[in-house]
Amino acid sequence: MWKAIIYKEWIKIRWTAAIFLALGILVLVNILLRIRHDILFVDAINYWYNILFRGYNYASMLKFIPFLAGLGIAVAQYFPETVNRRIKLTFHLPVKENRVLMGMHLFGTGSLLLIYAIWLILFVIISTVFFPPEIMHSTLITLIPWFMGGLATYFMAALILLEPVWLFRVLYALVAYGFIAMFYQRAGLTAYLPALPELAVLTVLSSIVVLFSGYRFRKGEM
Amino acid sequence: MMVKISRYILVIIGILAASVALPELYWTIFEQVPRTPNVYYSCTLNDFIMLRSGDNGIIRHDTKGNTYTLDEFEQHLPMMFFRQLMTDGTMPDSIHGVEMDPTAINKARSYFRYTTKDMLSPRPRLWPMFESESGRVNLAMPDDYFRITTKIEFIDAATNKVNQEKSAKFTRALEEHDFAFPARLIAGIPTTRKSCDEGYFVKDSRGDLFHVKMIKGEPYVARIDIPDPMDILHIECVDLRSKEFYCYLFTRHSGVFVVMEGVYHLQRLPVEGFDPFQHEMKINCDMFNKTFAMEGEDFLKVVAVDDMYEVVDTYEETWDGIFERPDGKMFASIFPFELELRTARTGFVNFYFTRSPGFTWLLVNLVFVGLAVWLILRRKGNLLKNIPDLLIVLVTGVFGFIGTQVFPNKFYD
Numbered sequence: 165m166w167k168a169i170i171y172k173e174w175i176k177i178r179w180t181a182a183i184f185l186a187l188g189i190l191v192l193v194n195i196l197l198r199i200r201h202d203i204l205f206v207d208a209i210n211y212w213y214n215i216l217f218r219g220y221n222y223a224s225m226l227k228f229i230p231f232l233a234g235l236g237i238a239v240a241q242y243f244p245e246t247v248n249r250r251i252k253l254t255f256h257l258p259v260k261e262n263r264v265l266m267g268m269h270l271f272g273t274g275s276l277l278l279i280y281a282i283w284l285i286l287f288v289i290i291s292t293v294f295f296p297p298e299i300m301h302s303t304l305i306t307l308i309p310w311f312m313g314g315l316a317t318y319f320m321a322a323l324i325l326l327e328p329v330w331l332f333r334v335l336y337a338l339v340a341y342g343f344i345a346m347f348y349q350r351a352g353l354t355a356y357l358p359a360l361p362e363l364a365v366l367t368v369l370s371s372i373v374v375l376f377s378g379y380r381f382r383k384g385e386m
Numbered sequence: 387m388m389v390k391i392s393r394y395i396l397v398i399i400g401i402l403a404a405s406v407a408l409p410e411l412y413w414t415i416f417e418q419v420p421r422t423p424n425v426y427y428s429c430t431l432n433d434f435i436m437l438r439s440g441d442n443g444i445i446r447h448d449t450k451g452n453t454y455t456l457d458e459f460e461q462h463l464p465m466m467f468f469r470q471l472m473t474d475g476t477m478p479d480s481i482h483g484v485e486m487d488p489t490a491i492n493k494a495r496s497y498f499r500y501t502t503k504d505m506l507s508p509r510p511r512l513w514p515m516f517e518s519e520s521g522r523v524n525l526a527m528p529d530d531y532f533r534i535t536t537k538i539e540f541i542d543a544a545t546n547k548v549n550q551e552k553s554a555k556f557t558r559a560l561e562e563h564d565f566a567f568p569a570r571l572i573a574g575i576p577t578t579r580k581s582c583d584e585g586y587f588v589k590d591s592r593g594d595l596f597h598v599k600m601i602k603g604e605p606y607v608a609r610i611d612i613p614d615p616m617d618i619l620h621i622e623c624v625d626l627r628s629k630e631f632y633c634y635l636f637t638r639h640s641g642v643f644v645v646m647e648g649v650y651h652l653q654r655l656p657v658e659g660f661d662p663f664q665h666e667m668k669i670n671c672d673m674f675n676k677t678f679a680m681e682g683e684d685f686l687k688v689v690a691v692d693d694m695y696e697v698v699d700t701y702e703e704t705w706d707g708i709f710e711r712p713d714g715k716m717f718a719s720i721f722p723f724e725l726e727l728r729t730a731r732t733g734f735v736n737f738y739f740t741r742s743p744g745f746t747w748l749l750v751n752l753v754f755v756g757l758a759v760w761l762i763l764r765r766k767g768n769l770l771k772n773i774p775d776l777l778i779v780l781v782t783g784v785f786g787f788i789g790t791q792v793f794p795n796k797f798y799d
Binding site for chain 1: 393395398400404406510511513514528529530531533543544546577734736737792793
């Protein structure tokens, strides 16, 4: 039965996941081409200078891509479940309701993590070709909150989509906005370094919040 | 059980989001910034002159209460406004027996500003080593950047590879001066737009200070004697026309120093009470005097010294701190605390938590507890089951109220 559940989740998100994976790769290819182009024009020494002393982030195009992917996958996965309250069928399966929901959620999270991992590996490869570890690290530290923010977006979007009462959806969205904004503050390269542990804890904690609206959904909260 | 835990996680997230957003909104609407004066030392009056913007425009006055017009103000600060005074023909021929020569005046003038953000910001870990005696007039950007980890390494930017030969040569030079790798702090002026290159000031892992530069392709290393233990926190290099000193040293235990050019003598600045983690400093230098203006959240202290760094006068002014002003008092009675991700004080993002002083906010918290009780009773809820929620509201006030109401405590048995 788990196989069937996973298959159902796969059918729901496969196109969205593929599109976002491709979008991210396109953005990374664009970043690669731009680095190459700019280095040809201004020389590597000056390009590095802009990163080191002017805070230029060569991966800034990537900023909201993890956010969009998290949102997109949450919508693809949970929106169909809310149409005609279809998720009720899933909750009637002979598996504990929380467990089935966490199973779905884990699949979505896993897919998102896989996409992020592919992007990050590509990013590291591109960076190591052109830059020393110092530059790669400082840019990576700048990117990591964006990726954690993408995960948090997925978790909060699932919470909002499964919430049965519209008023609460709006209220959750306001809180989610404040929460997600913590990951996307405008800040210089490496500036997020001291906040990373706290943000990581919050991201992990937020992974189970979908249970709350799932509970309200199946208890028929109106 | 898991559902209840997930609710508390949401309540925490709600509290965090509210404690960032609401105080931010509050300050945007109500914050009043105290108007602090600009303080100058007049070499003709031998007194401070303050430039203060008030409701009735700009006021210029000295410590004795005399007020000055713009023209008088400029005439009493001839080092600052010498170009204007020369145009007006009111520049004195000599001051304190020194002939007034525009070149000399200009050479002695410098301005420097330190903010806590200068120190508390991410620092680059790669630096360009300029050729400091190329024989050319203009400085040129090198082809590589250096790092100082277990050794000093030069990385060629075009190939992204370490230049082994040059790295080994500089590493040897540092080792000969008993440099303890890795570097804890590297400071220099990494630009070609300066009058000349003086390389870098580097603090090693033992806390000792070194001057490192490149002369005709060869390493130049000098160890600088520092009175220990001073724990250098921050170094700010300057490019003075007067070539009086290389850099400012901000230390944890011993105050602020300048490192004199050539001789590497450390001159301590008479800036008692200055805390580089809290205060800002503006330094104005001219032929006769230097002024060090330290500014904190609720005070301004200006020390004027002569050209031998002897204190000639000090000026102090205090005002109400943020939580003594009406806007801050009102804040402290509404909100129990504030969370910020970015502050003006640092360049780092973090969770900056500020507790409101006093306990007047407890009253407002109690009002919110009452409100929560009323809402629970109206829903015919069980008060006992809401005790954790009420405690959260008691401690976190409006933030907890929002958190617990947005994510309702409604569970079915």
